Amino acid sequence: MYNFDFVKPGSVADAVAVLADDDAQPLSGGQTLIPSMKARLNAPGTLVSLTGIPDLVGVCRESDTLVIGAATTHAQVARDAAGDFPGLAALAGQIGDPAVRNRGTIGGSLANNDPSACYPAAALGTGATIVTDRREIGADDYFQGMFATALEEGEIITSVRFPIPQASAYAKFVQPASRFALTAAFVARYASGVRVAITGASENGVFRWAEAEAALSSNFSADALASLGCSPHEMIADLHGTAAYRAHLVGVMTRRAVTAAG
Amino acid sequence: MSKVTMTVNGRERSAEVEGRTLLSGFLREGLELTGTHVGCDTSQCGACVVLVNGQAIKSCTAFAHDLDGAEVTTIEGVANADGSLGRIQQAFKDYHGLQCGFCTPGMVMSTAALLAENPKPSEEEVRHYLEGNICRCTGYQNIVRAVMAASGQEAGALAAE
Numbered sequence: 034m035y036n037f038d039f040v041k042p043g044s045v046a047d048a049v050a051v052l053a054d055d056d057a058q059p060l061s062g063g064q065t066l067i068p069s070m071k072a073r074l075n076a077p078g079t080l081v082s083l084t085g086i087p088d089l090v091g092v093c094r095e096s097d098t099l100v101i102g103a104a105t106t107h108a109q110v111a112r113d114a115a116g117d118f119p120g121l122a123a124l125a126g127q128i129g130d131p132a133v134r135n136r137g138t139i140g141g142s143l144a145n146n147d148p149s150a151c152y153p154a155a156a157l158g159t160g161a162t163i164v165t166d167r168r169e170i171g172a173d174d175y176f177q178g179m180f181a182t183a184l185e186e187g188e189i190i191t192s193v194r195f196p197i198p199q200a201s202a203y204a205k206f207v208q209p210a211s212r213f214a215l216t217a218a219f220v221a222r223y224a225s226g227v228r229v230a231i232t233g234a235s236e237n238g239v240f241r242w243a244e245a246e247a248a249l250s251s252n253f254s255a256d257a258l259a260s261l262g263c264s265p266h267e268m269i270a271d272l273h274g275t276a277a278y279r280a281h282l283v284g285v286m287t288r289r290a291v292t293a294a295g
Numbered sequence: 296m297s298k299v300t301m302t303v304n305g306r307e308r309s310a311e312v313e314g315r316t317l318l319s320g321f322l323r324e325g326l327e328l329t330g331t332h333v334g335c336d337t338s339q340c341g342a343c344v345v346l347v348n349g350q351a352i353k354s355c356t357a358f359a360h361d362l363d364g365a366e367v368t369t370i371e372g373v374a375n376a377d378g379s380l381g382r383i384q385q386a387f388k389d390y391h392g393l394q395c396g397f398c399t400p401g402m403v404m405s406t407a408a409l410l411a412e413n414p415k416p417s418e419e420e421v422r423h424y425l426e427g428n429i430c431r432c433t434g435y436q437n438i439v440r441a442v443m444a445a446s447g448q449e450a451g452a453l454a455a456e
């Protein structure tokens with residue numbers, strides 16, 4: 034790993050000021066960034082830790098919305114969201130392993146937008162709002178393909194606002210070596226309709242499965258999906274599974290999520 | 296280089312380290328506490344797990360500077376005051392929860408975190424909690440038995456996986 038200057042600001046304003054430098058990069062839990070710096074895929078001149086900013090940490094309910102600070106760890110979400118939004122807490126509790134959950138954060142996960150990551154499915158599957166130091170971005174506009182997001186250079190996520198669903202669940206088929214999702218589905222039911230987001234499957238990253246949303250909005254049961262298939266077009270194909278296998282898993286995991294959501 | 300100070304196994308310890316120095320390097324090279332093992336150095340194996348402010352983390356995947364001021368417990372800190380093996384260490388010995396011993400420091404520290412959170416875990420909870428700790432030797436069976444024994448539960452009757 035190349036060396037760098039380490040800074041740990043105490044406020045969002047101070048962090049954003051340092052990040053105005055092109056050669057500076059934010060560090061949250063480091064569970065993705067540190068391995069990629071070791072592999073020299075990333076070599077920032079200055080690393081700006083976000084873990085010393087109290088405003089970025091915490092889970093808090095504001096009427097029908099659950100607001101989660103960007104630097105809140107997966108372990109804390111698993112614990113503190115359990116009462117208000119059990120589907121999200123369960124998702125956080127399935128990320129990686131306990132040591133990863135004690136460091137990794139929701140903001141880091143959403144900024145990274147790994148095509149097999151868990152949180153993107155919850156954010157897109159609820160129509161969450163990604164709040165940054167300068168604006169608010171709806172999930173439908175935020176995710177822009179594998180590892181690509183609407184974030185600008187130097188822009189940091191400060192919190193995520195999740196509309197709390199009436200019922201929800203995340204069904205994850207674990208890729209046991211990486212612990213990421215081989216394919217997973219997040220299903221959320223609202224008075225206005227059902228949203229379904231799929232991660233791990235598409236070469237374009239997390240996506241909404243529109244046909245399943247339509248079917249589930251009129252009949253919220255696994256049976257409503259019985260005759261529905263997802264196309265293998267542009268699905269990921271690698272040594273862990275073919276495109277057709279992943280397309281099949283999309284249906285299986287969505288049905289499991291619907292059953293679990295009840 | 297600048298100074299980082301942590302309370303390690305109850306004692307305040309400092310070392311001069313670079314920005315890129317990992318917690319594992321701070322412990323092993325800075326403080327010469329080589330009980331914490333680095334297996335993969337890619338965040339996968341859990342050999343390097345230590346407790347930071349009571350929570351299990353992978354010391355190869357955190358920067359020392361980010362943990363300035365933290366309270367750290369390593370494998371060197373788990374023996375009893377008289378030098379005899381701690382409860383978890385003794386159970387790993389009694390139930391043959393190790394062969395080469397490379398993964399053992401991480402296994403013991405993860406177990407310490409588990410039992411602090413959940414003093415009487417089920418076998419399934421033990422297996423789930425230790426998912427991030429990889430062992431190349433034992434096949435895990437005796438590790439799970441050791442953890443069950445360390446939690447004061449009957450370890451004899453576990454089904455083979």
Ligand SMILES: Cc1cc2nc3c(=O)[nH]c(=O)nc-3n(C[C@H](O)[C@H](O)[C@H](O)COP(=O)(O)OP(=O)(O)OC[C@H]3O[C@@H](n4cnc5c(N)ncnc54)[C@H](O)[C@@H]3O)c2cc1C
Binds near residue numbers: 064129149191211213
């Ligand atoms: C063994 C292992 C298993 C894992 N399993 C899973 C899994 O099952 N599911 C899953 O989803 N993930 C998994 N992960 C990834 C993990 O969830 C990471 O914690 C997460 O992807 C990144 O979060 P972080 O806080 O560690 O971010 P970091 O690694 O610190 O940062 C990641 C990227 O985001 C940027 N960034 C960080 N915070 C912000 C912010 N607030 N605003 C803007 N940019 C920011 C950084 O500059 C960097 O580019 C796993 C990781 C490991 C090591």
Ligand code: FES
Binds near residue numbers: 335340354355356
């Ligand atoms: S050495 Fe840290 S996880 Fe393997």
Ligand code: FES
Binds near residue numbers: 394395429430431
């Ligand atoms: S005892 Fe050898 S790796 Fe676990």
